[in-house]
Amino acid sequence: MSEPLTAKVLVIGGGPGGYVAAIRAGQLGLDTVLVEAGRVGGTCLIRGCIPSKALIHAASRFEDMVRTAAGAGELGIALGAAPSLDLAATVAWKAGVVDKLNAGVAGLLKRAKVRVVEGWARFSDAKSCTVETPAGPVAIRAEHVILANGSLPVEIPSLPFGGPVISSTEALELDQLPTRLVVVGAGYIGLELGAAFRKLGSQVTIVEAQEKILPLFDTQLTDPVARWLHKAGVAVHLGAKARTLATGDDGWVLTAENNAGEALKLAADKVLVTVGRRPNTEGWGLETMAVDKAGPFVAIDDQCRTSMKDVWAIGDLTGEPMLEHRAAAQGEMVAEIIAGERRRFDPVAIAAVCFTEPEIVVAGLSPDEAKAAGKDPISGVFPFSANGRARSMGAADDDGFVRVVARRDDHRLLGVQAVGAHVSELSGAFALALEMGARLEDIAGTIHVHPTLSEAFHEAALKALGHAIHI
């Protein structure tokens, strides 16, 4: 082995937390090394957010055309023949999207003068690791180490990944459409992919151990999604636990057990297991680094410091919410702290989006969460059925709405949630309002553009103040 590589900052993991930290560190003039075994971009870019959104987009286009061809189109458009799907080609297009973004990230890293080392890092102490690169082992020592190792899909012991049992990663790489897809876990990943495959033509069955879909969201928000699943013919088994997979007469049969103790036999070609993600804390020497854990996660403070001096941790490794934008914000902050700036991680809200059908956005507290936090909230709900733009997009009939939650005494915004087509794009407006400390009157006093979906935000604030115009 040659001389160890030395750096001011060593970033482990090229996902959105790690690459952002590395780019920012580079911009700040810190000598930075990034270690990534796969392609820079991480779960989000390579096998998560971006490819799944590409697939969902393709699925929605395909479903539109199928419905149009079947004469269900209301827009006066007719298609002479039903569209056909070449999933391999769809996946190839998706791969192109990913490639472009991956190349973009690589270019940004290069421009920031970040040295990228390809391979798996293994730590021997908190500041030293060895990377098995294609060209042989490379030892690296750094003054600061930023751990951004991310997370992995959780496996069900009785349904290990492999063969017909797939995780979201494989689901995005299928070259053949499964005729029957059973999705275990009705969290956002399972529902997003389940809905996409339903639109592409699979028969989809969802098995969820809890009594509701999207257990982390309130029923008011998830009801429209449940109704869409029902209309789309997706079978949803709640309170049912997936047990075993066996070969049947025709493909595979997943056995699940419902609350009554009855066994459900679900025929499947593929079983997509999306029961959550766990932090990637094993197999790379974390135990040698004298870093404390908080449950399964690496324990951090509000500056992303671990218990070991100058070892930092960001992103999914450090806990919920496991979201790209949280990791990226942490990564940027840590680079700045290392460069000598004084910062703390103190967002008012980390908004989250489900690209289900319809989409869900949550930012800040729901009415129930506000009450649980000891606040006295008021809320205002405005339905998209009364919004001109939603109506003109054919998106007014999916029971969507915007809901604002505010303190009763001073009207400051505590949370904003929405469900409906395209509402993910409103998430920035919601988060901005919360971060700026807006009151209902601030939203009411902002002229929102007509005709846009954002008007529903304005009207919801007016509703909470007791004087909505359009309902």
Next chain:
Amino acid sequence: MGEYVFKLPDVGEGTAEAEIVAWHVAVGDRIEEDQPLVDVMTDKATVEMTTPVGGIVIAVHGELGDMAAVGSPLAVIAVDGEAHAQPAPRVAQAAPKAAPVEQVKAASPVRTAPSPPVARVRTEKPLAAPSVRRRAQELGVGLQFVPGSGPAGRISNDDLDAFVASGAGARPDGPLGLVRRESVEEIKVIGLRRKIAEKMQEAKRRIPHFAYVEEVDVTEVEALRVHLNASRREDRPRLTFLPFLIAALVRALPQYPQINALYDDDAGIVRRHGAVHVGIATQTTGGLIVPVLRHAEARDLWDCAAEIARLATATREGKARADELRGSTITVTSLGPLGGVATTPVINHPEVAIVGPNKIVERPVVIGGQIVVRKMMNLSSSFDHRVVDGYDAASFIQAVKALLEHPATLFLEGL
């Protein structure tokens, strides 16, 4: 209803002016007869002035730290009834203020009162935009302490600026809790502090100090002290080292009259005093004060100890009379357990000498070819080199040393 003008009375020390060190009332206050009105300081005595009449305070003249001339109006009180009707000088006629610019600054707070802040629950995050939060982090300011002037108590950039300008405390926020502190606290040097400053400045400006440090073996005098304390009568005070040192000074000084003297350098006269009035440098919460042990030459150890204890207590409690705070002819300054190895004490002008014992420690000493453990103490001293030659100063300290090392000689007549 009449107006009563409270004028600074002659505080009886022949001084023409006094410094205002504390106001007990503000304009608009109602006060009763004999209620404290204002504290003024002259020389080293602070005098609390009470009002001879009751009523409403309608004007006060003078900021803290201002010098008020005897006879100048300090306060105007609207008297209940007609009793004290007398013409009051108008405010505008009062003596013009010496430094109006400085006073304007002192009088106007940096920040105007913000609109009453909305009550904020302690656990609740302060309401502020991300840019304001970021700046607060950079400044090391905890936003939960910053009053917000915006709607719902929102903290604006200006609120943060005002908070920082007000000098309010920073919160540890950096790596390992280390923070750079940028705050500067402005403390007006007034009252006793100013007196001390002036006195020290005067002493150092006028007097070329000659410092001399000698080592004294105090084993025997300490043994005597311990014995006397152990066998003392119930009504006698505990002896500290100081009465022994004073006894040694009293014994040595007659041979060195130039050292127990006051030097009126303006007049060019040295007054050698027969009496040994020993100033005892005393630390109080307000600062250094030097009460005077009068006629040490006419006191025995016990008397000396009792008087030192009484003076120290009275001084610390602010009850020392003015005449107990002046008239010393030589000063002793002891830091007790903080005595250190050596000090360079500042002479209490117009005296010409000051003596400061340092801490007593057991040290190995060679005596007759043997190393023995002895209680050793350094004696630091400063002399006014204009009127005390180094030779005489050294001889004097050697005499004091000899007396302390052979304590029996402290009490021998006809030495």
